[in-house]
Amino acid sequence: MNSPFGTQKQAGGRRTMSSGASNAILLLPALSLCMIFIFVPAMLAISGSLYSYGLTSPTRDFVGLGNYIKLVQDSIFWVSLKNNLIIVFGSIVLQIGIGCVLAAILDRGITFGSTFFRTIIFMPVIVSAVAVAVVWLIILDPNIGMLNKIVQSVGLTPPSLGWLGDPKISIWIVLGVAAWQQTGFMMVLILAGLQGVPQERYEAAALDGARGLRAFWYITLPSIRNILIVAVLITTIGGFKVFDFVFVLTKGGPANATQVLGTYTYLQAFTLGNLGYANAIAVVLLLIAVLIGWLQLKVSRQA
Amino acid sequence: MMSKFRITKIALYGIMILWSTFVLMPLVWMVLASFKTRREMFTAPYDLPSALTLDSFERAWGVGLGWFIANSALITVSSVGLIILVSGTAAYVLARAKSVWLRMAYIAIVVGFAVPVAAVIVPLYQMVSAAGFVNSYVGLIIVTSAYGIPFTVILFFAFFLDFPKELEEAARLDGCSKQQIFFRIIIPLSGPAVASAAIFQAVFVWNEFLLALLLLNSPGRKTIPVGILQLQGEFTSDWPAIMAGLSLATVPLLLVFIVLQKYFVRSLAGLGK
Amino acid sequence: MSFLEITNIVKDYGAFRAINDVSFSVEEGEFIVMVGPSGCGKSTLLRSLAGLEDITSGSLILGGRDITRDEPADRGVAMVFQNYALYPHMTVAQNMGFGLKMAGQSKADVKVAVERAAKTLRITDHLHKRPKMLSGGQRQRVAIGRAITRSPDVFLFDEPLSNLDASLRAQMRVELGHLHAELGATMIYVTHDQVEAMTMASRIIVLNGGDIEQIGTPLELYNKPANRFVAEFLGSPRINLFDGKIAAINAQTASIKIDGIADHLEISLSSDSGPMASGDKVTVGIRPESINDTAPWKIPAKISVIESLGRETLFYVNADPVKTLDPDAKDPLFAVHKSNQITAQIGDDISLGIPQEGVFLFNEAGETVRYPITQTAP
Numbered sequence: 032m033n034s035p036f037g038t039q040k041q042a043g044g045r046r047t048m049s050s051g052a053s054n055a056i057l058l059l060p061a062l063s064l065c066m067i068f069i070f071v072p073a074m075l076a077i078s079g080s081l082y083s084y085g086l087t088s089p090t091r092d093f094v095g096l097g098n099y100i101k102l103v104q105d106s107i108f109w110v111s112l113k114n115n116l117i118i119v120f121g122s123i124v125l126q127i128g129i130g131c132v133l134a135a136i137l138d139r140g141i142t143f144g145s146t147f148f149r150t151i152i153f154m155p156v157i158v159s160a161v162a163v164a165v166v167w168l169i170i171l172d173p174n175i176g177m178l179n180k181i182v183q184s185v186g187l188t189p190p191s192l193g194w195l196g197d198p199k200i201s202i203w204i205v206l207g208v209a210a211w212q213q214t215g216f217m218m219v220l221i222l223a224g225l226q227g228v229p230q231e232r233y234e235a236a237a238l239d240g241a242r243g244l245r246a247f248w249y250i251t252l253p254s255i256r257n258i259l260i261v262a263v264l265i266t267t268i269g270g271f272k273v274f275d276f277v278f279v280l281t282k283g284g285p286a287n288a289t290q291v292l293g294t295y296t297y298l299q300a301f302t303l304g305n306l307g308y309a310n311a312i313a314v315v316l317l318l319i320a321v322l323i324g325w326l327q328l329k330v331s332r333q334a
Numbered sequence: 335m336m337s338k339f340r341i342t343k344i345a346l347y348g349i350m351i352l353w354s355t356f357v358l359m360p361l362v363w364m365v366l367a368s369f370k371t372r373r374e375m376f377t378a379p380y381d382l383p384s385a386l387t388l389d390s391f392e393r394a395w396g397v398g399l400g401w402f403i404a405n406s407a408l409i410t411v412s413s414v415g416l417i418i419l420v421s422g423t424a425a426y427v428l429a430r431a432k433s434v435w436l437r438m439a440y441i442a443i444v445v446g447f448a449v450p451v452a453a454v455i456v457p458l459y460q461m462v463s464a465a466g467f468v469n470s471y472v473g474l475i476i477v478t479s480a481y482g483i484p485f486t487v488i489l490f491f492a493f494f495l496d497f498p499k500e501l502e503e504a505a506r507l508d509g510c511s512k513q514q515i516f517f518r519i520i521i522p523l524s525g526p527a528v529a530s531a532a533i534f535q536a537v538f539v540w541n542e543f544l545l546a547l548l549l550l551n552s553p554g555r556k557t558i559p560v561g562i563l564q565l566q567g568e569f570t571s572d573w574p575a576i577m578a579g580l581s582l583a584t585v586p587l588l589l590v591f592i593v594l595q596k597y598f599v600r601s602l603a604g605l606g607k
Numbered sequence: 608m609s610f611l612e613i614t615n616i617v618k619d620y621g622a623f624r625a626i627n628d629v630s631f632s633v634e635e636g637e638f639i640v641m642v643g644p645s646g647c648g649k650s651t652l653l654r655s656l657a658g659l660e661d662i663t664s665g666s667l668i669l670g671g672r673d674i675t676r677d678e679p680a681d682r683g684v685a686m687v688f689q690n691y692a693l694y695p696h697m698t699v700a701q702n703m704g705f706g707l708k709m710a711g712q713s714k715a716d717v718k719v720a721v722e723r724a725a726k727t728l729r730i731t732d733h734l735h736k737r738p739k740m741l742s743g744g745q746r747q748r749v750a751i752g753r754a755i756t757r758s759p760d761v762f763l764f765d766e767p768l769s770n771l772d773a774s775l776r777a778q779m780r781v782e783l784g785h786l787h788a789e790l791g792a793t794m795i796y797v798t799h800d801q802v803e804a805m806t807m808a809s810r811i812i813v814l815n816g817g818d819i820e821q822i823g824t825p826l827e828l829y830n831k832p833a834n835r836f837v838a839e840f841l842g843s844p845r846i847n848l849f850d851g852k853i854a855a856i857n858a859q860t861a862s863i864k865i866d867g868i869a870d871h872l873e874i875s876l877s878s879d880s881g882p883m884a885s886g887d888k889v890t891v892g893i894r895p896e897s898i899n900d901t902a903p904w905k906i907p908a909k910i911s912v913i914e915s916l917g918r919e920t921l922f923y924v925n926a927d928p929v930k931t932l933d934p935d936a937k938d939p940l941f942a943v944h945k946s947n948q949i950t951a952q953i954g955d956d957i958s959l960g961i962p963q964e965g966v967f968l969f970n971e972a973g974e975t976v977r978y979p980i981t982q983t984a985p
Binding site for chain 1: 343346353364376424441445452458479481487543544560562583584587591592
């Protein structure tokens, strides 16, 4: 009688059963899809990380924590983790920072042409990351790329190894391309929040002597606190999910300088065939994901 | 005073124009470059094309771009439909849930949103191939949908929490079962939420890369993102053809966006709740 | 057996008991109004009758049928919600006919029922419109029409007039009264507005903290409140209450000492007076309209506030050192009601004549131990 889908009814009878059954009908399709294709693979990744095996190998050798011991000694793993963090924090600063400024200008700074600017700046969000990366590959090309021309025209020398060929620069280029695509998303998200701030609040603030930047700091930012939290969470989750940009722009190179956890997992699994080891990298990514998911839950409860 | 005000205005417009140009330039160049000849691309890559030649479009199309677009359309439409249907019903139950079990189910789904495909790709690929669903549309549709569900459930959950409870109670008194309440009362009144979820998921599925790369890899079954990569691989130095392919794959979508941009923007407004 | 038997209803929300073992019965055709402060359980009780809340224990018998665990739609009840709860995506006619449609009635039958109900409520012209196009009063009619269409055994109203403005509310009160008479239907009505309760009810149920304080006709409750709570809840302005102490008592009279007044207040007692003893603390109650100029026992006071309403005048007066027992007021004032126009100034001295016939006495437990002697019109 105490079915997991029941709605906590004291007395039994027809109601409890039918309510539980209809809950199940409505909930189970989504829940089972998530279970089968997200949580079961996650569990398998954890158990698989304790073995050593290849894509086609018929047997799996149990190695215990061997893969993890290898992992902490693997400098490419640490570079990957560092790159994920660079993308997370860099994106928060660039995408949310610039997005916030652009949104504030669209909300209260200008009136003429605001729809026009909003439309243009949002456009790259629609384009697939792969297409974005391919266009930028050509723009960043060391021979005829547009960026070289621009840099040369202001009298500077572009990096001799190419923008994506120089291990010191390449991860920052990946970050920049991501910002080129995603800032419009953050701008529109924050703009939606700004437009929800009632005009009276600004009028009251004006009467209290807060205008312009001070009104933005004391009135606008606190009013869109929830939206900013959502924006930070989305950016953080996106920063750890990043795969497409890196895969197409650099394949993790040069010399693994732009490897992120996602691409490094892929490299170990499908290029090098070390499935067990790939799973161990994946488990680190999973732990981070669960941590962020938990944070998200805490925040959404609060909001 | 007046001049200070004007300087501010000019500065604000300056910022907007600067970023817009930064955003627009690669896209405009992508389209312009597709009309160039291969020679022109090296001699004068940033000038306007001397003549509008469609050769590069023909070359790009020859790779099978038409198929890529058709595949992506099929997969996007099916997945978005599936995602909206199952996420909507699930979110409704979860938004009305009082039991601990259902609350845990919601928590699981929220955590699922943060799980990157790359983190589970090894077992996932093995599962799908063991089930014989590699290179099957159905396989990719179902797996892609699973990854679209958490975000959509979160979106609908927030919307249904605000849904007037009295309407549902009135419907119960009018004799509706839970399913009937959902399909006859909630869904007809959830147009904005459904549109918003559909837009998000359409963009997500259309652009999804990693799953499509691994699960649909036979030549005729690639989606656009995977196809573009193939294009780039095949025409290493034929940039006009690559640009033509990119233009064909993205410009129609951008036009759809420009027409519907109001709804795209509105769909984001619900996220901050 | 009565038409609707409500027996030992208990409703718990976790550790919180919203309804505490409530029983009453309703006769067919009665207009029952449940009143009480917010959180008293009146809405929960109504929603339990509708089946929107599952009760913890107890039973509901309607027309001899046990409906305790029935689905809301199977109970033979219809409900009118505070916010109307009209389906925005349906026309007025579809809204009204939806319940019958879900019950599987033919299109023709639904149409007949909808048109009949629409005629009763004079909304026939609006049948093809969407709720959004209607005014508040019209929406309210549609919500009532939706209930009528289903011809239920019992109509349930959950504060249906609280979203209307004052004049429309007065008009709808009259219309609901007519409708009740016309349909001869059983109605249970929840409100926090005592005017609605007094004007429309056949019987009022006063609820407080999940318990029934008293059930009775409006005048019974007004004239013979079982306790201080009921006496305070009905009547506007509120009854004036102040502390006293019984100085002397015998079978016929009681002499009450009020702090700050030299003379004792002499009260006659009768058979319906409760037990009292000399030295007991009591609360003295006097309704604002009972205070006059002629009674021999007087409290001196000063006018603080004057509300001239045209045909009547309200004074709020400071009778220091006699304080009224009003937990909300910082400076407790006596309310005095005069049914004519009076010219007076703030600060004027006034004598509050307290006629002994009009006095309520409540014991320390809050129970009424002395009712006023009601003068019924000849």
